[in-house]
Amino acid sequence: MDKLKKIIIADDHEIFRLGLKVAIEKSPDWNVVGEAESGEELLEIIKKEYCDIIIVDFVLPGMNGIQTILKTKEQHPNLKSIIISSSRDPRLLTMSKEYGINGYIFKTEVRNTILTAIQSVLAGDSYYSNVDEVPVVPNKKPDAANPFRNLSPKELEILKLTVKGYSQKETSEKLNISIRTVETHRRNISEKVGKLPTPKLVRLAYIWNVVQDDELVSIHKSE
Incomplete structure (x- = not known):
């Protein structure tokens, strides 16, 4: 063997x-x-x-x-x-x-x-590897590393609402689009970013400045 x-x-x-x-x-x-x-x-x-x-x-x-x-x-x-x-x-x-x-x-x-x-x-x-001593520089993000770099403007808009806790129904009402369209955009986001539960998606969105502290008004603990 x-x-x-x-x-x-x-x-x-x-x-x-x-x-x-x-x-x-x-x-x-x-x-x-x-x-x-x-x-x-x-x-x-x-x-x-x-x-x-x-x-x-x-x-x-x-x-x-x-x-x-x-x-x-x-x-x-x-x-x-x-x-x-x-x-x-x-x-x-x-x-x-x-x-x-x-x-x-x-x-x-x-x-x-x-x-x-x-x-x-x-x-x-x-x-x-230990990166504790390496400072984070928010304005110097390597494009290849940013998991959100390939999202369209509409996908980014829906992503922001998702990490802020909006349901599909609430997102459709907020953007005046159908729930099916929201589902399609979310599916595309998942394909581009990776299939992650909402809490992990939130942390990455925060790390990459997709959302700011004051935007995270309500976040689902699970999806």
Whole structure:
């Protein structure tokens, strides 16, 4: 029986992938069974190749790392995942936790730290690089990281009402549109942002300044 833990790496920089693969395969228990340059390529590899964990760069062509992982979890809900990134923006770590990603590590970490993160996640734990000392700068949001960047103006309007606690009926009355239209917009928001319960959606909307403190007048505890 094959006891090797199988790993797939997704990063659009070939040299980084090679270096990470060499480091990983120094462990006799791990084997890199696939490499991808984009989220779309990773999804295709996973259709054909079983793996225990995926290590995904946050910034990829097309879908970003979090979007890619969410897509893989639609078919493989138990697949372990780690985001690896050059960014030390604490909001990205928060997003990773909110979306249930098992780890978030910096590319600048030393080899042993990266291997420790992989080992921890494979063992069923989580591992997140320490960003406590990194300040949040609200006006400097990397576009690729903002989960709300692809929402239309109408979707943003409905999102704001949703996180403020408006029901579908109340939203339809407020915007003078049908409930079915509200349902469609909410479904589109979910497809673009990820299927999250309202409390987590609220926290992300606040982190990314979609809503302000004084706007959160009433928020559902659950949906």
